[in-house]
Amino acid sequence: MKNNPIEKIRDLLAEPEARRKAAICAGLAAALAVGGAGIAIASNRPEPIDSTPSAVEKAGAESVAPADIAKICPTLTLDGQDVGAPADELTVTTGKGRVLVTQRAGDDAAATVDSTARRSAALARSLDGCETGGKTVEAVTWAAIDEGGNVEVAVTNFPSTAPSGGTTAEVVNGSGGHVISDGVWNSDGVHDSGYEQNAGTVTDSAGGKIEAGSKTEADEGDKKDPGKTDEAKADDSGGKADSKKNDSKGGAASQTSGGTSGSSASGSSPAQPQKKWVPEQGHWETDYGQVWVPNVVYVRHGRFICNACGATFDSKNGFYAHSDAMYAQGQNHDGYTDDSYTTSEDQGHYEQQATGKHWVVDVAGHWE
Structure with missing residues (x-):
């Protein structure tokens, strides 16, 4: 039997999808635990490209850490469009089955609403079947904040029901909940775009309610109990994300997940091969239908x-x-x-003509 988790994943690629999905996630978590200091992100998708339902396939009992989530955020796609965000702009916090990503809001209010809603939906779909904090991911929130850390737009989605695309209104209305600050709401292209200012419930990684204009838990880290959530904040060196250090003496870094923590001293284990995310591969096929020719x-x-x-x-x-x-x-x-x-x-008369195109996945995105 092979003990290397990377080799296990490769051997399982030929197995039936249901078994392979569970085994890949378990192998991925094991590989990250022993050597995943950094993951190289590849991006060679054709444009446009349809969204991938799950960028990280996970069905085992192991959890994905905030750093793992931060590393896939740049590769997110939805409805054939790239909606990824640079890892060094994000802060990722996780709790028991909950994920919160915060990002600095842009200048364009309408674009901020659109990108926040799409990134929340794409990340929720990517984490479908994953676990964090010992519990299956059940809610994913993406929040756009201002310079002071106040929430301007926040959208919560559930992995099993997150929208797969559509107009801004369809993605916002299809979410589990959203909040929009008064300043953003009063901007052109927002209040008259087919969705309410606030709807449903928006939650942080601890399950607390997020309201527009308030600060997220990621911006009040010193006031939170570090035993309740994990947090990863990407630095400026190639998108790496390190977990928040909770050691009051500045010693070994630790990551907590739902109250359970584990720590490792730097350099205590030998270097392991790094894993990288390989984007899905596919092609466009033409759709045909009856078209009236006048x-x-x-x-x-x-x-x-x-x-x-x-x-x-x-x-x-x-x-x-x-x-x-x-x-x-x-x-x-x-x-x-x-x-x-x-x-x-x-x-006139009807003729069989090309009516559009659809994306066909040849090889699903996967970790190598």
Whole structure:
């Protein structure tokens, strides 16, 4: 039997999907535990590309740490679009089955609402089946904050029901809850875009309620019990994320997950091969359907009215025959009015034509 978790994952790639999904997650967690100091992120997707339902497949009892989550955030996609965020702009906090990601809000209010909603949905879908803090991930919140750490936009999604794409309104309304600050809400392109200012419930990694204008737990770290949540904040050196140090003496760093902590001294284990995320591979296929091809034809309709008696005829010859008949009876019906008109008719037909494209996944995204 192979003891190297990386080799185990590779051997399991040929197994049925249900068994492989569980085994890959267990192997991934083991590999990260013994040597995952940093993970190289590759990005070679064609543009556009559809969202991947799960960027980290996880079904075992092991948990993903905040640092692991931070490393996949740059690769997030939704509805064929890249919605990833640079790891060095994020703070990731986890609790028992809950994840909170905070990011500095942009200048464009409408764009901030859109990106926050899409990143929340994409991350929730990516963590479907994963565990954190000893519990299956049940809620993922992405929050955009201002310079003072106050929440401007926050959106919570559940992995099993997170929207897979659509308009901004569809992604926001399809979430488990969202809050928008008054300043953002009053901006053009926000309050009139088809969603409410606040709806549902938005929660942090400890299950507490987040409200617009308040500070998230990530910005009040010194006031929180460090035994309740894990936190990872990415630095400026290539997107690496280190867990928050809770040792009051500045000693060995520790990570807690739902009250259970584990620590390791730097350099206590030999270097292990690093794992990297390989994005999904696929291709576009053309969709076909019946399309109406118009063919407008103009038709002239004759209408000739006798000025003497008002009789109507569909041709001049018809009127002339009437005039001759009346002349034979001693009556003069020589004058007429031409009241002819033209109508248009669409005499088109249906044809089988290309109506769009859809993305077909050849190889799902996976860790190597």
